[in-house]
Structures are given as C-alpha cells and as structure tokens.
Amino acid sequence: MEAGTKPKISGARLCCCCNQRRAALKRPKTLEQICRECFYEVFEEEIHQVIVENQLFKPGERIAIGASGGKDSTVLAYVLSELNRRHNYGLDLFLLSVDEGITGYRDDSLETVKRNELQYGLPLKIVSYKDLYGWTMDEIVKMIGLKNNCTFCGVFRRQALDRGAALLKVDKVATGHNADDIAETVLLNILRDWVDALQLLLVKMDLFLDANLLSIYSPNAYRGFAREFIKDLERLRPRAILDIIKSGENFRISASTKMPEQGTCERCGYISSQKWCKACVLLEGLNRGLPKLGIGRSRGLNSDVKKDVKQDSGTKSIESKQCGSLDF
Amino acid sequence: MQLTLEFGGGLELLCQSVKIHNVNVDLPKGAEKLTMKDLLSWVSTNLIKERPEMFMKGESVRPGVLVLVNDCDWELSGQLDTTLEEKDVVVFISTLHGG
Numbered sequence: 001m002e003a004g005t006k007p008k009i010s011g012a013r014l015c016c017c018c019n020q021r022r023a024a025l026k027r028p029k030t031l032e033q034i035c036r037e038c039f040y041e042v043f044e045e046e047i048h049q050v051i052v053e054n055q056l057f058k059p060g061e062r063i064a065i066g067a068s069g070g071k072d073s074t075v076l077a078y079v080l081s082e083l084n085r086r087h088n089y090g091l092d093l094f095l096l097s098v099d100e101g102i103t104g105y106r107d108d109s110l111e112t113v114k115r116n117e118l119q120y121g122l123p124l125k126i127v128s129y130k131d132l133y134g135w136t137m138d139e140i141v142k143m144i145g146l147k148n149n150c151t152f153c154g155v156f157r158r159q160a161l162d163r164g165a166a167l168l169k170v171d172k173v174a175t176g177h178n179a180d181d182i183a184e185t186v187l188l189n190i191l192r193d194w195v196d197a198l199q200l201l202l203v204k205m206d207l208f209l210d211a212n213l214l215s216i217y218s219p220n221a222y223r224g225f226a227r228e229f230i231k232d233l234e235r236l237r238p239r240a241i242l243d244i245i246k247s248g249e250n251f252r253i254s255a256s257t258k259m260p261e262q263g264t265c266e267r268c269g270y271i272s273s274q275k276w277c278k279a280c281v282l283l284e285g286l287n288r289g290l291p292k293l294g295i296g297r298s299r300g301l302n303s304d305v306k307k308d309v310k311q312d313s314g315t316k317s318i319e320s321k322q323c324g325s326l327d328f
Numbered sequence: 329m330q331l332t333l334e335f336g337g338g339l340e341l342l343c344q345s346v347k348i349h350n351v352n353v354d355l356p357k358g359a360e361k362l363t364m365k366d367l368l369s370w371v372s373t374n375l376i377k378e379r380p381e382m383f384m385k386g387e388s389v390r391p392g393v394l395v396l397v398n399d400c401d402w403e404l405s406g407q408l409d410t411t412l413e414e415k416d417v418v419v420f421i422s423t424l425h426g427g
Contacts, residue, residue, distance in 0.1 A: 013404060024400045024404075025400070025401040025403070025404070026401060033404055180392075180423065227392070227424060228390075228391065228392070228424075231391030231424070232391050234391065235391050
C-alpha cells in the first residue's frame with residue numbers, strides 16, 4: 001500500500017516480519033500477518049530454497065516456462081526470471097504457449113503472454129493445435145459437440161507442451177500451479193474410482209452449472225465441486241490445503257499395482273505408455289470421422305487402437321490419467 | 329458514502345463486465361457505520377446482475393473470492409465486521425477459475 005492511502009485504525013497491524021509496514025495479508029501457510037514487500041521476499045526465497053534443495057536445475061540448461069497468460073504461469077515466469085538473475089542459476093529461459101484455437105478464450109491470454117515476453121525479456125514460442133494436429137478446438141467441438149471435448153483439449157495441450165519443448169530444444173519444462181489446484185488434483189486422484197457416481201450426483205444436483213466460469217467448453221463438473229469443497233475446508237482451517245498436498249506427496253502406490261511404463265508412440269515418436277500415444281488415438285478418430293475413439297465406451301476399431309481404448313475405458317474424460325498415479 | 333469497488337478474476341462478468349464501479353452507498357437506517365456486511369448486501373442487490381451464487385455464499389462472499397479493503401486482505405480488518413469509511417477502495421477477486 002502506498003503512503004498516501006489511509007490505514008484502517010482498527011485493523012492497522014504491523015507486518016510480523018519487518019515490524020514497520022502495515023500487514024496486507026495473512027499467509028494461510030503460517031497464519032502470519034505480513035506486508036506486501038515481505039510477502040514477496042519470503043515467497044521468492046522459499047521457491048529458491050525448493051529449487052536448490054531439490055536440484056531442479058543445472059547451470060547452462062534451457063528451460064521452457066509453460067505460459068498460459070493466467071496468474072499461475074505469469075507468477076512462475078516472473079519468479080524464475082527473477083531468481084535466475086538474482087542467484088545466477090545460469091539458465092536460458094523461454095516462454096512456451098499453446099494456442100488451442102478457441103475463439104474468444106485464448107486470444108486475450110496470449111496478449112498477456114506477449115506482455116510477459118517484453119516485461120521479463122524472455123523469448124516466446126507459440127505452438128497451435130492447428131499447426132500441430134491440423135485441428136483447432138473450435139473445429140473439434142464442431143465435430144464432437146460440447147461433451148468430452150475436454151479430453152481432446154487436455155491430451156493435446158499436454159503433448160503440445162512436449163512438442164513445443166522439442167522445437168525450442170529445451171532440457172526441461174516448468175509449469176506453474178497454485179496450492180488450490182494441486183490439492184484439488186490430489187482429491188480428484190483419490191476420488192477417481194468414485195467419479196462416475198459423483199458425476200451422476202452432481203448432474204442431479206444441477207452443480208454442473210457452476211463449473212469453471214471462464215472456460216467456455218467446460219463439462220468437468222466435479223472439478224468445480226472439489227474446488228468448492230477445498231475452499232470451504234480452507235475457511236475452517238487455512239492449512240487444510242497444504243495438508244492435502246502433503247498427504248498427496250506421502251501417497252504410496254501398492255506394489256501390486258501395475259504402473260504404466262514410459263515408451264514412445266509408434267506413430268508420432270513422442271512419449272507414450274501405449275503403442276500409440278493418446279493424442280494419436282484421438283487424432284486418428286477425428287481424421288476418420290470417428291471422434292469417440294479413445295474416449296471410452298467406443299468399440300470395434302482396428303486392433304492396435306482397440307487395445308488403447310480398452311485401457312482407457314476406466315478413466316473416461318478425466319484427462320486420461322492412469323489410476324493410482326499422482327501426476328502433479 | 330463514496331466507495332470505489334473493483335471486481336476481478338472473472339467476477340466482473342457478473343456485473344456487466346464493468347470492473348471498476350464508483351458508487352454511493354447509504355448507511356443502513358439507524359446505523360452509524362457502514363460495515364462490509366452491509367456493503368455485500370448492497371452489492372448483491374445493486375451490482376450483481378447474474379449468477380449471484382458465484383459471488384455470495386450465505387451472508388459472506390463465496391470461499392475463493394479474495395476481498396481487499398484499501399489493498400489489505402479483509403481477514404486482517406475483521407471480514408464482515410470491517411467498517412468502511414469515505415473513499416475506501418474495496419476489491420473483489422475470484423480465484424475460482426483457471427490459472
């Protein structure tokens with residue numbers, strides 16, 4: 001807060017770090033009352049510690065920052081470029097954006113990414129679904145409708161990041177996530193087996209109307225539900241979100257569970273646990289006019305693909321994650 | 329009482345896509361002070377044009393909506409009991425959407 005703004009007499013508590021400036025927020029993590037300047041300082045320092053302790057980067061590495069133009073990736077771009085400068089990580093940083101081709105949705109946020117490019121002096125690469133796959137999301141939705149299109153969008157985006165990373169010849173891709181999202185992902189992973197039942201319940205309760213305010217193609221109703229649940233928990237106990245993440249980190253997968261093995265897709269050569277990667281299966285479906293291919297329930301296509309369909313039939317549209325894997 | 333209200337993070341969509349509102353809010357009858365509780369009910373009645381459940385839950389904001397009074401989280405000033413003064417700036421930011 002600037003000097004000119006008047007403080008609230010009743011609530012004018014001082015920052016518990018510097019004891020000089022007026023506190024501006026209460027950190028959910030520590031419940032400390034802290035001013036804006038000290039918050040930036042401890043936030044950036046904590047991230048630096050995580051990077052150092054986990055040896056996330058080596059000097060000379062090329063790193064792509066997944067940049068959507070939203071708050072998470074914008075914070076990531078700022079923090080990484082700042083820490084790289086401050087602590088001489090010696091990293092070559094790039095911004096990598098994916099243009100899904102959704103009219104009226106990504107256009108604005110890509111403008112934000114272009115601002116980030118100038119602000120932080122990081123070179124920007126934009127890869128589009130149209131260039132990579134021959135289809136925009138708008139075209140995909142026109143073909144398959146509003147149901148299940150998130151499967152395409154999620155699978156294609158994940159692979160688009162990989163492909164963009166290959167084009168930029170980077171060693172690593174960094175993506176920014178907030179604690180709320182990660183806690184939500186932990187819960188959703190645990191709830192995976194219940195999702196069908198839950199989804200039915202949500203539809204009955206009309207909660208799907210609440211789903212994601214900003215994505216105009218948004219059938220992932222249970223996501224909104226998990227989010228609301230988490231925010232309710234946080235109100236009761238601010239550390240609840242971090243505790244959920246902690247329990248996710250301590251999650252152990254039983255030895256008898258068969259985990260997917262990393263291989264390469266026979267068709268496009270990118271990472272896949274199957275013969276064909278999920279993006280290729282979905283693309284094959286689109287190009288052959290059988291868009292339900294790879295979204296569960298469909299049956300009776302060529303044998304290679306059939307195997308893949310069967311594998312995935314349990315996960316349906318939940319971004320094609322394997323059961324038991326906590327991939328955040 | 330003159331106040332500046334700002335809606336962000338998607339909440340502006342609930343008030344005809346206008347982010348900043350300079351408003352004049354009257355004190356409730358018989359009251360000496362305007363509290364955030366009064367303001368929220370005024371905002372719900374006068375500014376929120378659609379999907380009020382995206383903004384309010386019970387008598388407070390929906391969990392996940394940040395509220396800043398003069399750039400300060402309202403958790404530090406007493407949330408619903410925060411008293412407002414002439415020319416205060418109140419910001420509402422939704423965090424309930426993609427990053």
